[in-house]
Amino acid sequence: MFEGLKKRWKYFVAKQDARFNEKADPKVQLEQAIAEAKEQHQRLRDQAGNVIANQKQTEMRLNRSLEELEKITANTRQALIMQADAVAKGDTGKATEFGAAAESLATRMLQIEHDVDDLKALSLQATQAADQAKAAVQQNSLSLQRKLGERQKLLSQLDQAKMQEQVNTAMATLTVAVGTDVPTLNEV
DSSP states (O other), X not given: OXXXXXXXXXXXXXXXXXXXXXXXXXXXXXXHHHXXXXXXXXXXXXXXXXXXXXXXXXXXXXXXXXXXXXXXXXXXXXXXXXXXXXXXXXXXXXXXXXXHHHHHHHHHHHHHHHHHHHHHHHHHHHHHHHHHHHHHHHHHHHHHHXXXXXXXXXXXXXXXXXXXXXXXXXXXXXXXXXXXXXXXXXXX
């Protein structure tokens, strides 16, 4: 029962589409198709912009992490140098304090190195995605340009067909108006 109803519905929809397509103005349909292609291109450009922005943000985070890693590395070296100086002077309290600071900085440095490695991988993926997005936009842009060129051609053909139809109508009217009293060129 449901299958029969489903088939009838599909038939009804197809029949309505056929009626619509018979009466639809080709010029309007063409403009709708071009407008849809332009909207799709804009959506693709927006998505590509988001992908590229994500790539730039990832690169900025990577650069900040690298700068922080440099600072922490320098601070760790400084703490170790100060610890060695304190040991050389025999100040075990300061040496222990500087050793603990160096250890804490080293732990932070390891964490940042891990973050940098993760960000490098993420940056590589984001760069690849951005390159793919740029290529997709470029390809879609070329496709849109072809469609716009086709539109001009189709509009020209449509206008030509309308003019031919008007000429045919005028000729038919002229033939009816003149009637059979006057011989045609073929008859002469």
